[in-house]
Amino acid sequence: MSLPEIPVVSASSKVPAPSGVPAPSPAPAPVPPEAGPVLAAYHLSVWYGTSLALKDVTIEIPRNQITALIGPSGCGKSTLLRCFNRMNDLIPGARTEGVILCDGKEITSPDTDPVALRRRIGMVFQKPNPFPKSIHENVAWGARINGYRGNMDDLVERSLRRAALWDEVKDKLHRSGMDLSGGQQQRLCIARTLAVEPEVILMDEPCSALDPISTARVEDLMDDLKSEYTIVIVTHNMQQARRVSDMTACLMLDEDSRDKNRIGVIAEFSSTDLLFTNPKDPRTEAYITGRIG
Amino acid sequence: MSALTRHIPASHSGLWAGPSRFRSLTEAGVGAFLLLCATITVLTTAGIILVLGLETLEFFEKSKVGLLHFLTGTVLNPEGGKYGILPLIWGTFQVAAGSSVIALPIGLLSAIYLSEYAPSRVRAVLKPALELLAGIPTIVYGYLALLLVTPVLKAIFEPMGIPVSTFNVASACIVVGVMIIPLVSSLSEDVLSAVPRGLREAGYALGATKFEVSTRIVLPAGLSGVMASFILAVSRAIGETMAVVLAAGMRPQITLNPFDSCETMTTYIVSVTGGEASYGSPEYLSLFAVGMALFLSTLALNLLSEIVLRRYREVYR
Numbered sequence: 129m130s131l132p133e134i135p136v137v138s139a140s141s142k143v144p145a146p147s148g149v150p151a152p153s154p155a156p157a158p159v160p161p162e163a164g165p166v167l168a169a170y171h172l173s174v175w176y177g178t179s180l181a182l183k184d185v186t187i188e189i190p191r192n193q194i195t196a197l198i199g200p201s202g203c204g205k206s207t208l209l210r211c212f213n214r215m216n217d218l219i220p221g222a223r224t225e226g227v228i229l230c231d232g233k234e235i236t237s238p239d240t241d242p243v244a245l246r247r248r249i250g251m252v253f254q255k256p257n258p259f260p261k262s263i264h265e266n267v268a269w270g271a272r273i274n275g276y277r278g279n280m281d282d283l284v285e286r287s288l289r290r291a292a293l294w295d296e297v298k299d300k301l302h303r304s305g306m307d308l309s310g311g312q313q314q315r316l317c318i319a320r321t322l323a324v325e326p327e328v329i330l331m332d333e334p335c336s337a338l339d340p341i342s343t344a345r346v347e348d349l350m351d352d353l354k355s356e357y358t359i360v361i362v363t364h365n366m367q368q369a370r371r372v373s374d375m376t377a378c379l380m381l382d383e384d385s386r387d388k389n390r391i392g393v394i395a396e397f398s399s400t401d402l403l404f405t406n407p408k409d410p411r412t413e414a415y416i417t418g419r420i421g
Numbered sequence: 422m423s424a425l426t427r428h429i430p431a432s433h434s435g436l437w438a439g440p441s442r443f444r445s446l447t448e449a450g451v452g453a454f455l456l457l458c459a460t461i462t463v464l465t466t467a468g469i470i471l472v473l474g475l476e477t478l479e480f481f482e483k484s485k486v487g488l489l490h491f492l493t494g495t496v497l498n499p500e501g502g503k504y505g506i507l508p509l510i511w512g513t514f515q516v517a518a519g520s521s522v523i524a525l526p527i528g529l530l531s532a533i534y535l536s537e538y539a540p541s542r543v544r545a546v547l548k549p550a551l552e553l554l555a556g557i558p559t560i561v562y563g564y565l566a567l568l569l570v571t572p573v574l575k576a577i578f579e580p581m582g583i584p585v586s587t588f589n590v591a592s593a594c595i596v597v598g599v600m601i602i603p604l605v606s607s608l609s610e611d612v613l614s615a616v617p618r619g620l621r622e623a624g625y626a627l628g629a630t631k632f633e634v635s636t637r638i639v640l641p642a643g644l645s646g647v648m649a650s651f652i653l654a655v656s657r658a659i660g661e662t663m664a665v666v667l668a669a670g671m672r673p674q675i676t677l678n679p680f681d682s683c684e685t686m687t688t689y690i691v692s693v694t695g696g697e698a699s700y701g702s703p704e705y706l707s708l709f710a711v712g713m714a715l716f717l718s719t720l721a722l723n724l725l726s727e728i729v730l731r732r733y734r735e736v737y738r
Binding site for chain 2: 218220243244246247250251255257258259260270273274317320324
């Protein structure tokens with residue numbers, strides 16, 4: 129697979145980039161939607177109340193690839209991920225500054241309907257959170273509220289097959305989704321997300337509550353899915369980032385931030401191979417070699 | 422051995438001595454005391470049922486009233502030896518049903534508002550304010566019915582040619598309904614708030630609106646608790662006495678007219694207790710029979726809710 133030319137972004141102004149003064153990222157140029165990045169954030173800062181959580185982040189998520197967000201705890205990986213489907217709206221006091229584009233359209237503007245946005249950008253959470261409803265209903269629920277008119281049984285089967293769960297649950301679709309094992313629950317959550325037919329799937333540490341075998345299954349599944357979907361995954365597991373992703377962004381705590389107020393910035397964003405074999409930023413190197421974080 | 426024991430400080434030697442005799446005794450004592458506390462309520466309930474049952478049997482013996490006639494007779498006139506409690510059952514049902522119609526929807530909707538929609542500052546004010554309603558003595562509600570609700574009803578309906586009696590079912594339903602709103606709203610709000618945040622986020626992430634998340638994820642997940650609050654509220658309405666005495670009066674009759682007076686099981690008990698029934702007379706004993714009927718109807722309600730719950734409960738843990 130050929131990777132598109134994406135410049136390595138050093139978003140923190142405190143760290144001099146190797147080539148001198150870090151130029152501010154160019155303003156988003158008008159690009160045809162199919163060619164440009166599916167999601168992009170420019171100079172994005174996020175506050176929770178009065179404390180800054182994410183500072184001046186610029187990142188472009190390429191289409192039909194897996195982009196991993198790695199970095200130490202509390203550096204804002206999940207915060208960044210949740211900006212893309214405006215889940216941070218649900219947290220009282222959360223506020224963003226900067227530009228986030230989805231297919232070239234600004235999603236942070238008040239005209240954007242977060243409900244419609246979330247139909248296009250699905251999300252899988254860290255802790256498997258199936259609804260306390262039947263397996264069938266878990267998958268059908270999202271499609272139904274979105275006005276799906278086709279054959280629901282077909283959609284449920286197709287989504288469960290796509291999530292590599294069908295064979296394990298086809299005889300007990302009426303049983304509660306809560307009765308499944310952790311790994312099965314997480315694949316059920318993925319099936320539920322697929323049933324809404326989003327373009328992007330955001331995954332927030334989807335394997336951190338799973339055993340190695342379940343993790344391997346979810347990773348295989350992600351590889352399958354990327355031909356049709358764009359996936360952004362937050363992970364604590366650097367091996368996982370290396371195994372599954374095409375692009376990797378390494379987030380770090382800003383040097384300004386003290387213990388109480390942790391501010392995240394993007395230290396480095398490049399192709400996964402490059403980032404792990406030849407990190408440009410000393411902090412990235414320290415992190416991936418296990419010296420910090 | 423000395424190489425090993427040398428490293429154990431003397432003060433730690435208790436680790437290998439086993440629990441002391443004193444501690445074993447106190448632990449056993451604590452266990453016994455807690456058991457006693459737990460059994461007090463059970464024994465009390467058993468005692469009440471025993472007394473109710475014995476006196477009820479005596480009532481049926483002395484009054485020569487058959488069980489069927491007792492439950493379905495339409496004339497209640499203790500002086501005349503007529504003990505048909507259907508008017509009481511009907512009155513109780515009217516007040517319970519009428520107040521539920523007011524309290525259950527309003528209570529549930531306020532619970533949904535408080536748990537899903539209200540900003541935290543609004544909730545901080547509104548929830549204690551609602552709970553304050555529960556602290557008002559019920560006799561105050563009774564006076565409210567007599568001196569405020571009934572005059573308002575009269576002012577509205579009498580110009581239309583509908584007579585409103587001073588003691589009437591409608592005002593009883595309204596004040597008892599208002600009285601039990603906090604039971605529903607407060608308990609339901611606790612239950613809805615306890616639904617894990619992850620479930621809400623899952624709903625939002627699928628493109629659900631706040632209304633869809635509230636009514637189709639949070640409410641079903643908390644349904645068992647919501648039903649429990651309903652049962653508690655209805656039981657309270659059935660058992661409510663003072664507010665109903667003052668609002669609906671004490672005339673045992675079967676009427677569909679909400680502006681007429683009625684008598685409930687509890688108000689009958691009040692009227693007999695306050696009357697001149699002599700100890701051991703059938704009228705006196707009828708207290709216990711009516712009390713038994715009251716007890717059995719709330720028991721039936723509890724069992725029914727248990728069955729309903731078992732069918733529709735969504736377990737999320």
